[in-house]
Amino acid sequence: MRVQVAIIGAGPAGLILGQLLHKAGVDTIVLEAQTPEYVLGRIRAGVLEQVAVDLLDEAGVGARMHAEGLPHKGIELLIGGVRHRIDFVGLTGGKQVMIYGQTELTRDLMEARAAAGLKTVYEAKEVSVHDFDSDHPRVRYTKDGVGHEIECDFIAGCDGFHGVCRASVPQNAIANFERVYPFGWLGLLSDTSPVSEELIYAKHERGFALCSMRSHFRSRYYLQVPLTEKVEEWSDDRFWDELRRRLDSQAVAALVTGPSIEKSIAPLRSFVAEPMRFGRMFLAGDAAHIVPPTGAKGLNLAASDVRYLSRALVEFYGGSSTGINHYSARCLRRIWKAERFSWWMTNLLHFFPDTNSFDQKALEAELDYVVHSLAGRTMLAENYVGLPFDD
Structure with a gap:
C-alpha cells in the first residue's frame, strides 16, 4: 500500500491530523495498536483552549462540542480557605476555554473518519518505522497475523510517550529533558453535578485538590497523593471525606457525592524531546512531550503540534518545504512556554515533601502576588x- 502520510496512533493528535489533511486532499492512513473501545476508554482531561476549539472547527468536527461543551470564562483559586477568581474574559480581552471531555472529542473524530471512509487500522501489531532518513520511508505492521508494509512520503509519530516512533530514533540524534514529580493525582469520575460552575484549584496543607467536570451531570475530582498510595486503598467514601477536608465550606455544602465510574492514580511528569523532526518522520503530541495536568496543556499542545504539522505538509504538497523545515522549532517554542506554565502551576499549588521553610514562604509570597496583582492574574x-501562535 502507498499513501502520502502514515499516521501512527489514533489518539487526538493522530485523528485531528488525519482530519485536517483529509480536508486538504492529502491521503493518509492511521495505525493504532489498540481497539477502538480501548481508545475510547482512556480517561483524560477536557479543557480546550480557544485555539484548539478553532482547530476542531477547521477540521469539521466541532458541532457536538459547541452543542454539549461548557464554555468557561474563568477559574477559582482556593488559597487558605479563601477563593480568588481569575477572570479569563476580562483579563485576556474576551478569551475563554471550553470544557469537553477528551473521550467525546475522540469519538467525534473517529466517527468523522469512519463516515469519510478513510483508512484506519486498529489492533495494528508489531508496528515499525523504516528509512525515515530517506525520501522513501516505510511502515510495517501485522494485522491478524498477516504482515503489511506501507510506502509513504512522511510518517507522523502520534503514538504517545511509550510509542515506537520516538524509540526508533538513534539516541545520539535526540535530547530528552525530564522532571518527575514526587506525587500523583488520585482522580475520581462520577455521574454527579459539579460542585461549582467553574474549576476550583485548591491549595491546602493536606495537599492540592481540583474540582473539575465533564458536563452538567458528570464531575471529575483530583487529590494530590504520595506515589506510594494504591488506588485499591481508596474507597469512594475515603475519597469524598478527604476532598471535603481540602475544600471551603461553600464547596463542601454544594458537593454532591456518588459512586465512582472510574478511579485511578496518575504520576506527574514534565518531559520534552528535541528535535521533533527526523528526516521524514515527525513527532507530535505525547510522543514528543508530557506536561503535568495542572495547567491543562496536554491535549492543547497536541492540537498545537498538528496545527503546525498539517500546515507544513499541505505547504510541501503545494511546492514549499519551509513549513516542514521549521516544524520542530515552531512547535518547541510554544511547547516550552506551556511546559514552563505547567511546571509553575504545579510548583505553586502543590506541597513538595522536600521543600524547605524558606522556599515554602517564597512560594506563598508568589501566590499572594499572583492573586492580588493585576499583572499576576493576567x-x-x-x-x-492559550498563547497566540507566532506563525
Missing part, C-alpha cells in the same frame, strides 16, 4: 487560555 489567565 499572566496566569493569558497562559491558561
Whole structure:
C-alpha cells in the first residue's frame, strides 16, 4: 500500500491530523495498536483552549462540542480557605476555554473518519518505522497475523510517550529533558453535578485538590497523593471525606457525592524531546512531550503540534518545504512556554515533601502576588487560555 502520510496512533493528535489533511486532499492512513473501545476508554482531561476549539472547527468536527461543551470564562483559586477568581474574559480581552471531555472529542473524530471512509487500522501489531532518513520511508505492521508494509512520503509519530516512533530514533540524534514529580493525582469520575460552575484549584496543607467536570451531570475530582498510595486503598467514601477536608465550606455544602465510574492514580511528569523532526518522520503530541495536568496543556499542545504539522505538509504538497523545515522549532517554542506554565502551576499549588521553610514562604509570597496583582492574574489567565501562535 502507498499513501502520502502514515499516521501512527489514533489518539487526538493522530485523528485531528488525519482530519485536517483529509480536508486538504492529502491521503493518509492511521495505525493504532489498540481497539477502538480501548481508545475510547482512556480517561483524560477536557479543557480546550480557544485555539484548539478553532482547530476542531477547521477540521469539521466541532458541532457536538459547541452543542454539549461548557464554555468557561474563568477559574477559582482556593488559597487558605479563601477563593480568588481569575477572570479569563476580562483579563485576556474576551478569551475563554471550553470544557469537553477528551473521550467525546475522540469519538467525534473517529466517527468523522469512519463516515469519510478513510483508512484506519486498529489492533495494528508489531508496528515499525523504516528509512525515515530517506525520501522513501516505510511502515510495517501485522494485522491478524498477516504482515503489511506501507510506502509513504512522511510518517507522523502520534503514538504517545511509550510509542515506537520516538524509540526508533538513534539516541545520539535526540535530547530528552525530564522532571518527575514526587506525587500523583488520585482522580475520581462520577455521574454527579459539579460542585461549582467553574474549576476550583485548591491549595491546602493536606495537599492540592481540583474540582473539575465533564458536563452538567458528570464531575471529575483530583487529590494530590504520595506515589506510594494504591488506588485499591481508596474507597469512594475515603475519597469524598478527604476532598471535603481540602475544600471551603461553600464547596463542601454544594458537593454532591456518588459512586465512582472510574478511579485511578496518575504520576506527574514534565518531559520534552528535541528535535521533533527526523528526516521524514515527525513527532507530535505525547510522543514528543508530557506536561503535568495542572495547567491543562496536554491535549492543547497536541492540537498545537498538528496545527503546525498539517500546515507544513499541505505547504510541501503545494511546492514549499519551509513549513516542514521549521516544524520542530515552531512547535518547541510554544511547547516550552506551556511546559514552563505547567511546571509553575504545579510548583505553586502543590506541597513538595522536600521543600524547605524558606522556599515554602517564597512560594506563598508568589501566590499572594499572583492573586492580588493585576499583572499576576493576567499572566496566569493569558497562559491558561492559550498563547497566540507566532506563525
